[in-house]
Amino acid sequence: MHELSITQSLLDIALEQARTHGATRVSKIRVVAGAMHNLVDDSMRFCFEILSRGTAAEGADLTVETVPATARCRGCQERFELQPYDWRCPKCQSREFDLVAGNELLVSEIEME
Numbered sequence: 454m455h456e457l458s459i460t461q462s463l464l465d466i467a468l469e470q471a472r473t474h475g476a477t478r479v480s481k482i483r484v485v486a487g488a489m490h491n492l493v494d495d496s497m498r499f500c501f502e503i504l505s506r507g508t509a510a511e512g513a514d515l516t517v518e519t520v521p522a523t524a525r526c527r528g529c530q531e532r533f534e535l536q537p538y539d540w541r542c543p544k545c546q547s548r549e550f551d552l553v554a555g556n557e558l559l560v561s562e563i564e565m566e
Contacts (some may be wrong), residue, residue: 456492464510466560471509472477476565479510483562488522488535488553499530522555 467482483521486492496516501515522535526542527549533542535555541548 456496457504459490459492460497461504463560464501464504464508467510467563468508470563471565473566477509478566479508479513479563480566481514481516481562481564482510482560483516483518484555485518485520485559485561487520487557489552489556490521490558492517494519518561520554520557523553524550524551525553538561539547 463482463484467479471479479517484497495518497517498515501510501513505511505513509557523532524535524540524542525532526545526547527547528547529542531542531544532553533544535552
């Protein structure tokens with residue numbers, strides 16, 4: 454369950470930003486997570502609820518936006534979404550590609566009071 458350590462890191466980021474800006478409460482955290490991380494939203498929310506107890510982020514709304522894994526074929530330059538168990542270009546069937554989206558993991562928004 455890698456969601457626990459990732460959620461702890463995201464919470465640490467939010468709390469540090471709250472301290473830096475003199476906020477006493479974090480009301481919302483928005484996370485952008487690439488599909489390649491295989492994060493389970495419900496697990497992250499469960500971990501967040503436990504980890505944030507007694508902190509300025511307790512009760513904050515955690516929103517996770519998942520970005521699909523997208524690739525660009527090295528041969529024909531077709532841009533396509535990677536499918537489970539089938540990482541071939543749908544246009545030329547090549548398996549040689551560059552990942553262009555889906556590996557990101559970042560805190561994109563923090564609402565503080």
